[in-house]
Amino acid sequence: MREITFAEAIREALREEMHRDPSVFIMGEDVGVFGGVFGVTAGLYEEFGPDRVRDTPISESAIVGGGLGAAMMGMRPVVEIMFGDFLMCAGDQIVNQAAKARYMSGGKAKVPLTIRVTTGAPGSAAAQHSQSPESWFMNVPGLKIAVPATPADAKGLLKTAIRGEDPVLFFEHKMLYAVRGPVPEDPDFTVPFGEANVVRPGRDVTIIAIGGMLAKALAAADALAQEGIEAEVIDPRTLVPLDKETLIRSLAKTGRVVIVHEAHKRAGPGAEIAAVLAEEAVEYLDGPIVRVAAKNVPIPYSPVLEEEVLPGAEDILAAVRFLTAGAKA
Amino acid sequence: MTLVREFELRAIEERRNGLIPGFIHPCVGQEATAVGACLALAPADVITSTHRGHGHLIGKGGDPRYMMAELAGRSTGYCLGRGGSLHIADFDLGILGANGIVAGGIPIAVGAGLAFHLRGEKRVALAFFGDGAVNQGAFHEAANMAGLWKLPVIFMCENNLYGEGTPQHKQAPIADLAARAAGYGFPGIIVDGNDVLAVYEAVRMAAERARAGLGPTFVEGKTYRQRGHYEGDPMVYRTQEEMEYWKARDPVVLFRRRLLEAGIFDEQTLDKVHQDVLRQLDEAVEFAKSAPIPKAEEALLGVYGDTHNGLVF
Numbered sequence: 001m002r003e004i005t006f007a008e009a010i011r012e013a014l015r016e017e018m019h020r021d022p023s024v025f026i027m028g029e030d031v032g033v034f035g036g037v038f039g040v041t042a043g044l045y046e047e048f049g050p051d052r053v054r055d056t057p058i059s060e061s062a063i064v065g066g067g068l069g070a071a072m073m074g075m076r077p078v079v080e081i082m083f084g085d086f087l088m089c090a091g092d093q094i095v096n097q098a099a100k101a102r103y104m105s106g107g108k109a110k111v112p113l114t115i116r117v118t119t120g121a122p123g124s125a126a127a128q129h130s131q132s133p134e135s136w137f138m139n140v141p142g143l144k145i146a147v148p149a150t151p152a153d154a155k156g157l158l159k160t161a162i163r164g165e166d167p168v169l170f171f172e173h174k175m176l177y178a179v180r181g182p183v184p185e186d187p188d189f190t191v192p193f194g195e196a197n198v199v200r201p202g203r204d205v206t207i208i209a210i211g212g213m214l215a216k217a218l219a220a221a222d223a224l225a226q227e228g229i230e231a232e233v234i235d236p237r238t239l240v241p242l243d244k245e246t247l248i249r250s251l252a253k254t255g256r257v258v259i260v261h262e263a264h265k266r267a268g269p270g271a272e273i274a275a276v277l278a279e280e281a282v283e284y285l286d287g288p289i290v291r292v293a294a295k296n297v298p299i300p301y302s303p304v305l306e307e308e309v310l311p312g313a314e315d316i317l318a319a320v321r322f323l324t325a326g327a328k329a
Numbered sequence: 330m331t332l333v334r335e336f337e338l339r340a341i342e343e344r345r346n347g348l349i350p351g352f353i354h355p356c357v358g359q360e361a362t363a364v365g366a367c368l369a370l371a372p373a374d375v376i377t378s379t380h381r382g383h384g385h386l387i388g389k390g391g392d393p394r395y396m397m398a399e400l401a402g403r404s405t406g407y408c409l410g411r412g413g414s415l416h417i418a419d420f421d422l423g424i425l426g427a428n429g430i431v432a433g434g435i436p437i438a439v440g441a442g443l444a445f446h447l448r449g450e451k452r453v454a455l456a457f458f459g460d461g462a463v464n465q466g467a468f469h470e471a472a473n474m475a476g477l478w479k480l481p482v483i484f485m486c487e488n489n490l491y492g493e494g495t496p497q498h499k500q501a502p503i504a505d506l507a508a509r510a511a512g513y514g515f516p517g518i519i520v521d522g523n524d525v526l527a528v529y530e531a532v533r534m535a536a537e538r539a540r541a542g543l544g545p546t547f548v549e550g551k552t553y554r555q556r557g558h559y560e561g562d563p564m565v566y567r568t569q570e571e572m573e574y575w576k577a578r579d580p581v582v583l584f585r586r587r588l589l590e591a592g593i594f595d596e597q598t599l600d601k602v603h604q605d606v607l608r609q610l611d612e613a614v615e616f617a618k619s620a621p622i623p624k625a626e627e628a629l630l631g632v633y634g635d636t637h638n639g640l641v642f
């Protein structure tokens with residue numbers, strides 16, 4: 001299969017969906033002429049024009065609220081929030097409006113709204129441009145949350161988001177944009193929500209890795225294989241809905257679990273996943289559930305400080321060795 | 330207007346009687362802005378409403394039976410008893426929802442206007458909001474975007490002089506909120522918000538402008554909320570004198586007088602209209618009382634709309 005980058009995969013999904021369905025349009029800060037600050041929407045403005053690839057003022061609440069109103073009127077807007085950190089500027093429109101419109105109207109409001117947003121640390125962007133805010137919204141019923149880790153998933157999950165009936169927060173890790181991978185060319189290729197991907201099978205420990213951490217988890221699994229430890233690496237792909245069954249099935253096989261994400265550890269996505277496993281699958285656990293995540297400080301600027309705070313492959317190795325030490329002795 | 334007035338009074342009564350749980354924010358005294366603005370719209374036009382939304386909904390054609398049932402938290406209410414007074418929506422009538430968040434509906438109306446613009450439809454979106462809402466960021470972002478893109482949006486401000494217990498002059502350094510429209514490149518019009526015909530005329534012109542592709546208009550209706558912010562509000566923040574001044578300018582009474590003076594209707598006809606309204610509300614209350622109460626497990630349905638069958642996960 002041909003290989004394209006994560007950014008190209010997203011652009012391809014957008015372009016195909018815009019061709020397929022005239023109600024799909026894009027709006028956000030610098031998504032048009034500029035092509036998006038990460039270049040994701042490059043070329044779409046030329047192809048679809050300023051109406052459907054709409055440069056907006058720097059107004060996060062109006063971008064999300066405007067997308068919501070258009071979605072309620074039967075459009076399928078894909079709005080872009082340049083940095084996940086800025087989601088809070090649109091907090092009300094996301095949390096109180098989009099997430100709740102369908103439920104509190106008794107099903108009268110339909111909200112096919114996709115909110116594309118960048119997540120994670122791009123390197124020395126410091127505390128207001130490096131956050132991974134996925135879990136802030138996991139607590140809000142009514143939103144769906146996708147966190148693709150590969151180009152193929154980025155394309156397939158984004159198409160599912162655009163074709164779906166609900167507001168989706170679609171988190172794109174900034175460091176993944178340049179990553180290449182095989183991506184199907186079939187314009188109807190989609191990846192369903194709520195189906196975790198067992199990226200690498202194994203029997204000794206389950207590593208659940210989210211978004212940008214998948215590659216690091218796979219690197220760790222390679223290193224562990226050298227030591228005779230077979231790690232199963234699972235990417236949940238969507239945090240809401242969460243594919244509990246696949247996670248529990250893996251845990252039943254391995255008895256050990258490490259959850260890896262770049263969001264802060266405290267009340268991060270791993271906290272929820274750990275709670276689900278403890279609540280529903282405690283009998284399979286041969287040890288504590290271990291979380292590898294960013295330390296609970298704002299993301300610092302200086303590379304050495306930043307590296308200390310963010311989780312890396314070494315941290316995953318340490319967590320797995322800690323869990324498997326008893327078994328090996 | 331009579332239906333709005335009597336609906337409010339009846340809802341207040343039924344809340345005292347225990348039929349209705351939750352809050353009611355009555356719009357008694359503001360019927361002219363609600364009704365005048367809605368009547369100037371076409372059926373295909375849409376509105377977003379506020380916490381003080383009963384008048385807007387009735388103005389746009391909302392059925393008092395389903396409204397009363399929703400206030401009573403019943404299954405046959407507009408939102409299946411999940412929304413209550415603050416969230417009533419009926420997309421068939423172009424009611425995109427009342428809103429529990431001050432200014433929350435304004436960007437949504439702009440988004441609806443954007444959808445009309447993109448599809449080349451000659452429809453208009455009108456956002457109702459109070460004087461307090463124009464101090465929210467959401468208003469400014471939405472007004473800027475609508476002005477920039479010349480969207481078919483009407484910003485309908487019901488300036489009732491108070492945001493909860495704080496008077497407008499303690500919330501904004503200008504007396505005429507319509508002045509804010511200038512900053513976003515569209516006209517701001519001030520009307521007597523207790524004169525239903527004046528409101529109607531201003532919104533009709535704004536809708537014409539919007540349909541012609543000339544963009545938004547801000548209409549400020551100067552009016553007054555005769556009752557508390559919510560039912561039960563002790564209203565320590567205003568004087569008897571002020572309330573009497575406005576009571577003498579009651580929009581429902583004024584319009585009745587005008588109709589009589591112009592010889593359009595006689596007393597008898599207007600009394601009959603009033604009686605019809607009361608009968609309609611008796612029916613609405615009966616409808617609500619006899620409506621089924623939702624089953625507890627229904628609370629878990631309808632969060633999502635997709636293949637997951639609307640189940641919670």
Ligand SMILES: Cc1ncc(C[n+]2csc(CCOP(=O)(O)OP(=O)(O)O)c2C)c(N)n1
Pocket residue numbers: 380381429430431458459460461462463489491492493558
């Ligand atoms: C964002 C937000 N802040 C505060 C409140 C609490 N609140 C409800 S109504 C209200 C006053 C609103 O005043 P105004 O916009 O003038 O509308 P009015 O009540 O006068 O109709 C306030 C502060 C709220 N619902 N939402």
